[in-house]
Amino acid sequence: MKKLFILTIFAGIFAVLGACSPSIEEEKEKTVDEVKEIFEDQPKKTNEEIDELSFRLPFNTSIEEEDHHNLVLEKGNETFVLFHHRNSEAGNESVYQMTTASEEPWLVNETFTEDGRFGYVLVRQIENESYELVTGADHVKLTTISSLGDLSDNAKWMMETVRSAEWKDE
Template sequence: MPRKGLLVLLIAAAVGLSGCVASAEEQVANGVAQAAKAFEAEPRNTNETSENTDFYLPGGYTVEEPSDEYNIIITKGSDSFVLFVNPNEAGDSTLFYDLQKADPERKWVVDETFEQNGRFGFVTVRQVAENLFEVVASAGGAKLTTISEKKKIDSNMEWMMKTVRSINPKEEEQE
């Protein structure tokens, strides 16, 4: 009898926990809220440099070689991210957003913009496969993009916005 009781308890726990798994919509909503907080917060201190770009990168992430001055490849485990930097764009630039919106064939499940103190940023998400989503976070002249599993959408959005907000292009040396 105790085994049957344990089995019933395990099944009940499994059913109860299955309701705790966040849906894609919940993951995205949480990610947007976290990205908005990161956009509105003071930029993180930079801790990484690639060519002429200083930026914040959380622990566990690696800048891959070859990266160049304007296209930086970042990895963590099997996840890859591409950071695009356009030093000619100011903090209020909508260039990356306008480029994304130029393709009417792309259907974004999330399309959120942020404006604060003369700065512009956005996050977008679109489903590319059953459990995979293209996630983009941008602030001014910096954009970070990845293909994310559903369960990582919110955490990716948060650190990606922190990173693009931290971008501080170095001045080109004049000769």
């Protein structure tokens, strides 16, 4: 009888925990809304500089590797890739167009424009609970693999980072 009681309690706890976890639909909507708000807001002050680009990195985020157009960032135990390539002739949508050129479908493919700026957020499922997340603003994008529970939080700081990007010759 005691075992049945304990099993019933555990089943109840797991049912409550399962009901509390976000669905992909809820997380997609939350992610798009928050990223759009950050894109439309004023950029945060920059605190990092590489070559001709300055940008804001959040606390506890470090640059692990750097090459001509890519930075590998570490935040906690997660890895992010910041790609930057300014091509004025191709326009400020060129990085987005290269990113979305593949045949694989995106669960989220939202774009934003304001005052001549272009931004976007992309999400696609790559495994059971893993999602490719991309945020971009003009000629800068940030990419990671994220769990469903971290999707909107990662997307927020990622958009803050790409939105803050400033080119030295602007």
